[in-house]
Amino acid sequence: LQKLPHMLSRFATVPAARTRVLSSLAAAVLRPGSPVAPPAKPVQIRGRPFLPDGANPRFPEFMASAREEFPKVFSAQGDLSIPEWGGVTRELMDEYLHQYGVILLRGLPLQGSADFGLFMKAVGWRLKDKTAYLRAIQARSMTSTVVNDAVRTASDDHRNYTIEPHNEFHTVGCPRYITLYCETPAEEGGEWPTGDSRAILAQLDPEVVAKFERLGARYTVFYEHKDNAFYNCWQGNVAPTKEACEKYLKALNYEFKWHEDGALSYWQNFPAIRVHPKTGERVWFNQIHAHHETFYKGAHPLFVDKPAEFDRYPVHTTYGDGTPMEREVLDHIREVIWKNCVAVPTQAGDVIVYDNWLAKHGRMGSFGDGPARKVYV
Numbered sequence: 001l002q003k004l005p006h007m008l009s010r011f012a013t014v015p016a017a018r019t020r021v022l023s024s025l026a027a028a029v030l031r032p033g034s035p036v037a038p039p040a041k042p043v044q045i046r047g048r049p050f051l052p053d054g055a056n057p058r059f060p061e062f063m064a065s066a067r068e069e070f071p072k073v074f075s076a077q078g079d080l081s082i083p084e085w086g087g088v089t090r091e092l093m094d095e096y097l098h099q100y101g102v103i104l105l106r107g108l109p110l111q112g113s114a115d116f117g118l119f120m121k122a123v124g125w126r127l128k129d130k131t132a133y134l135r136a137i138q139a140r141s142m143t144s145t146v147v148n149d150a151v152r153t154a155s156d157d158h159r160n161y162t163i164e165p166h167n168e169f170h171t172v173g174c175p176r177y178i179t180l181y182c183e184t185p186a187e188e189g190g191e192w193p194t195g196d197s198r199a200i201l202a203q204l205d206p207e208v209v210a211k212f213e214r215l216g217a218r219y220t221v222f223y224e225h226k227d228n229a230f231y232n233c234w235q236g237n238v239a240p241t242k243e244a245c246e247k248y249l250k251a252l253n254y255e256f257k258w259h260e261d262g263a264l265s266y267w268q269n270f271p272a273i274r275v276h277p278k279t280g281e282r283v284w285f286n287q288i289h290a291h292h293e294t295f296y297k298g299a300h301p302l303f304v305d306k307p308a309e310f311d312r313y314p315v316h317t318t319y320g321d322g323t324p325m326e327r328e329v330l331d332h333i334r335e336v337i338w339k340n341c342v343a344v345p346t347q348a349g350d351v352i353v354y355d356n357w358l359a360k361h362g363r364m365g366s367f368g369d370g371p372a373r374k375v376y377v
């Protein structure tokens, strides 16, 4: 008899979990919104300056416009506090994000990065322990700035540079979700290229997928010592001392090597395909293309003029056995990704939430001398 309430409660939770729906408050204030409109001007991909592998003739000339439900748009309408908006947003994401892959929220009353931080804490993903997020994201390989204990700038890299669509990956602990907030859109460009990973996996050559599934991929990160750095350095992005770096890398199972001039390389293998934790589907969740040296080589403004023999790029990927990826395989992966990306022009106040395992995010380069685009993560 003592066990009976416990046994009954187990049965009671099963149907409730299956039929979970939004609370009446969330359903009332977060309503399906109009699909994302096409950009005012077509978004050039092929031949675009400062885009990784931009001269590739297989790339589409322009990016597709958003589809009816990719990203799915919800419109915020109601008089709620920012923490309350975070609470209803969490409900919405728990219910729908794995279905749509990407959700764009328009109309939230966020006025800058402090509001965005409050909002994200109320959403509550991995931010309950306020240091967990910053700890997990400290060693991301690009350049960004801590704004508050829940928010960073999305990227401080040169505004002309296009950050090709990618999954946030090993350097930040392979997060389940990525949330971006636009405070100030770019004068021209700066769209969010948004990739449908389900379609990408379906269109990739099965032999390419099978080889990566068999071998995995090896991800190598390279940081200069701060005295030699013209981009990032390990003191800034990983830890201030060699001892602290090694402690961090060992805790995360990386192998590493110190170069004679004080630079640091570290590497680890990761699978190319994973099982989605919520839906159980196989997903192309990796960073094989955007962790390849060509992410910088010939594309990034600080690396575009490097001579052919230069080999100190911040990132590189190979097959898991260390053999180089064939050029046509890399081209094929990028081509399929761009063909399954849609352009999401940014509006001030937009919050876009990616299921990081189901969708790819990035940033189109922006142009013009006006105020800089301000986007936070």
Ligand SMILES: [Fe+2]
Pocket: 166, 167, 168, 361
């Ligand atoms: Fe990213």
